């Protein structure tokens with residue numbers, strides 16, 4: 001049936017009658033530009049985009065956000081949470097809408113007009129969309145003024161927590177960029193609820209290699225390592241697919257090196273209220289003698305940054321690559337951010353389940369990034385006792401708990417320390 005002139009074609013896939021009133025499933029084909037204004041209701045709702053693109057509005061942390069939803073995106077809207085959507089394309093866009101318990105069906109029954117197939121002309125005159133504001137409240141759908149979200153209502157909204165899951169999306173290269181920048185395309189994928197991996201594959205001697213940053217979308221969003229200075233545009237654009245980079249509250253670096261913090265000045269410029277959070281040693285050894293002008297916090301082992309839902313605990317791991325090296329452990333998802341430990345060479349997918357432990361050790365020997373095995377193996381014991389559900393390395397893909405033992409075994413049993421080679425170049429015979 002068609003709901004609203006130039007509006008949504010709605011096909012019941014599971015009606016209230018068929019589910020004894022417990023839920024409904026609709027396939028919706030929205031006409032270009034059509035969609036309901038911001039509203040809320042007492043039932044919960046889930047939207048899954050099948051085809052085309054929608055601009056989807058919802059409330060997060062007391063603020064109204066609009067994101068572009070592509071096929072595979074799923075929005076879970078709790079009961080009472082304001083939301084709205086609009087077909088963003090000049091052609092039809094399709095999605096599945098699941099209401100639980102039954103909600104909007106009564107309104108469709110009364111105001112929808114039958115059509116032969118989605119997109120077909122209706123026999124009767126459909127509802128004029130200008131009457132929606134008058135009609136919707138009769139069916140338990142309250143329209144919400146965006147400005148009413150501010151002020152006193154903010155705190156109440158904060159508790160609602162809409163969930164958005166977005167499929168892998170590869171950022172498109174933009175015209176007018178240099179070859180290097182065009183090659184440096186960042187992709188962003190949500191790995192765990194609200195934790196995104198931003199990955200840029202770069203050719204290095206021996207093949208492709210990914211440089212990853214991690215974005216934690218929270219009340220106080222954090223970016224874990226910035227990437228090199230030259231990657232800034234790609235990384236910032238990837239962050240911008242999830243949230244406004246000006247909202248970043250923390251930029252963290254786990255040791256002082258270009259792929260950890262080369263973009264720190266530029267992220268600071270875009271988010272003037274952000275804080276650079278790193279190890280106490282990174283501050284004492286490096287930042288205090290640099291010309292960095294932003295706010296800096298140096299952390300010691302066990303200190304925690306509270307992002308809202310997520311809690312980032314610092315682990316001091318000296319000489320696991322650098323004097324000032326740290327790792328981060330996100331306590332609520334049990335996610336470890338080990339920086340350069342658990343590397344996998346190659347252009348890896350967002351999640352890796354393969355055991356590339358031996359390849360990792362061979363890569364470390366080739367690059368010469370660890371002076372000695374001993375401090376690394378002590379940290380490996382510590383990582384094992386932490387029992388992380390996820391390991392999000394800076395190079396390669398994220399590892400689920402079940403993939404970690406293969407890498408732990410390799411780090412315990414195989415040599416990986418400096419063996420006379422630096423970035424693949426043998427020092428034998430030098431000097």
Ligand SMILES: [Fe+2]
Nearest residue numbers: 255257321340
């Ligand atoms: Fe490093």
Ligand SMILES: [Fe+2]
Nearest residue numbers: 259339340394
């Ligand atoms: Fe690195």
